[in-house]
Amino acid sequence: MNFASDNVYGVHPKIMAALEAANRDATHKSYGYDDLTKRAEEKLAGVFGCDLRMFCVATGTAANGLALSAMVPPYGAVFCHAEAHIAVDECNSPELFTGGAKIIGVHSGNGKIAPAQIERALKGFNKGEHDPKPAAVSITVTTELGTVYSVAEVKALSALAKAKGMGLHMDGARFANAVAALGCAPADISWKAGVDALSFGATKNGAMFLEAVVFFDLKLAEDFTYRRMRGGQLFSKTRYQGAQMLAYLADGLWLENARRANGLAKTLSEGLAKKNSVRIPLPTQANEVFAVLPRALHEKLQAAGAVYYDWSPECLGPGGLAEDEVFVRFVLSFATPEEDVEALLKL
Numbered sequence: 324m325n326f327a328s329d330n331v332y333g334v335h336p337k338i339m340a341a342l343e344a345a346n347r348d349a350t351h352k353s354y355g356y357d358d359l360t361k362r363a364e365e366k367l368a369g370v371f372g373c374d375l376r377m378f379c380v381a382t383g384t385a386a387n388g389l390a391l392s393a394m395v396p397p398y399g400a401v402f403c404h405a406e407a408h409i410a411v412d413e414c415n416s417p418e419l420f421t422g423g424a425k426i427i428g429v430h431s432g433n434g435k436i437a438p439a440q441i442e443r444a445l446k447g448f449n450k451g452e453h454d455p456k457p458a459a460v461s462i463t464v465t466t467e468l469g470t471v472y473s474v475a476e477v478k479a480l481s482a483l484a485k486a487k488g489m490g491l492h493m494d495g496a497r498f499a500n501a502v503a504a505l506g507c508a509p510a511d512i513s514w515k516a517g518v519d520a521l522s523f524g525a526t527k528n529g530a531m532f533l534e535a536v537v538f539f540d541l542k543l544a545e546d547f548t549y550r551r552m553r554g555g556q557l558f559s560k561t562r563y564q565g566a567q568m569l570a571y572l573a574d575g576l577w578l579e580n581a582r583r584a585n586g587l588a589k590t591l592s593e594g595l596a597k598k599n600s601v602r603i604p605l606p607t608q609a610n611e612v613f614a615v616l617p618r619a620l621h622e623k624l625q626a627a628g629a630v631y632y633d634w635s636p637e638c639l640g641p642g643g644l645a646e647d648e649v650f651v652r653f654v655l656s657f658a659t660p661e662e663d664v665e666a667l668l669k670l
């Protein structure tokens with residue numbers, strides 16, 4: 324019963340098969356000039372219904388840092404949620420890739436930031452060049468607290484960002500889960516809502532090591548090949564990334580996987596909520612369930628072999644936790660066995 328993360332599960336068999344097929348073919352060029360990578364970019368452009376540039380990298384951390392480096396000068400500032408992965412989980416990688424930009428975390432209760440909060444933060448930027456230059460807003464579409472931005476919320480943030488001369492970056496480590504949850508077209512929650520650059524994640528949803536920086540604002544892609552190379556993120560055997568991306572997108576596998584993970588999260592969340600002693604303080608909108616458990620139940624689940632993380636009670640805001648309660652996170656994957664969810668709910 325492993326609910327620790329969506330990366331504890333493996334590679335989807337169809338993606339593994341695509342890797343094996345790529346492995347049998349020695350005719351491909353290297354360093355991104357292979358046919359699989361070119362076709363993957365075309366396929367992604369079809370999925371989004373627009374012109375775009377796609378640059379595969381190995382990790383979500385690299386995707387975020389490199390994407391931001393194309394949008395933000397070394398003396399710039401990036402506004403994001405205080406719990407954003409770029410702010411608290413990437414060991415200053417965005418600062419490294421941007422050459423020193425400042426990441427400004429803005430607090431809010433549900434993982435999302437709103438225009439008013441950024442406007443408030445901007446009021447502190449009134450000393451000209453003595454402050455960093457506001458340059459980008461970065462949002463995580465399936466947030467670090469399991470909520471999902473609506474199209475209207477992204478549009479509102481984009482309008483503010485544009486009005487203030489900033490770009491909009493989206494961390495889409497769980498982009499598929501957001502699209503599946505919203506039931507919208509990928510375009511609606513990305514470029515049509517004003518997103519300039521997207522970190523398009525696939526690893527958590529069935530790929531082996533595949534994230535892509537996707538630029539909808541094509542100007543940002545200029546010189547990006549140099550940035551990716553300097554960042555050590557240009558694979559010589561890019562065909563294995565292209566092959567994964569093609570298989571991930573083929574016949575909607577990416578959304579099928581995400582729908583399954585989201586569905587299991589809903590089942591788990593609703594099942595837990597039925598237990599009198601459990602609270603679900605944040606809405607389960609994608610594939611993560613945040614719950615407040617009585618310590619006795621937590622100990623029982625752990626003794627039965629359930630694996631999941633304790634989460635910081637600070638995210639709960641005022642009210643917080645009682646002494647005999649714990650705040651935890653369960654993550655559901657495309658490959659989580661349904662029986663594991665049922666077994667956990669029976670405990």
Ligand SMILES: Cc1ncc(COP(=O)(O)O)c(C=O)c1O
Pocket residue numbers: 381382383384385387408409463466467494496497526
């Ligand atoms: C929201 C979010 N962004 C980015 C990442 C980074 O991914 P990686 O671990 O591949 O660097 C993660 C991984 O947990 C994540 O949850």
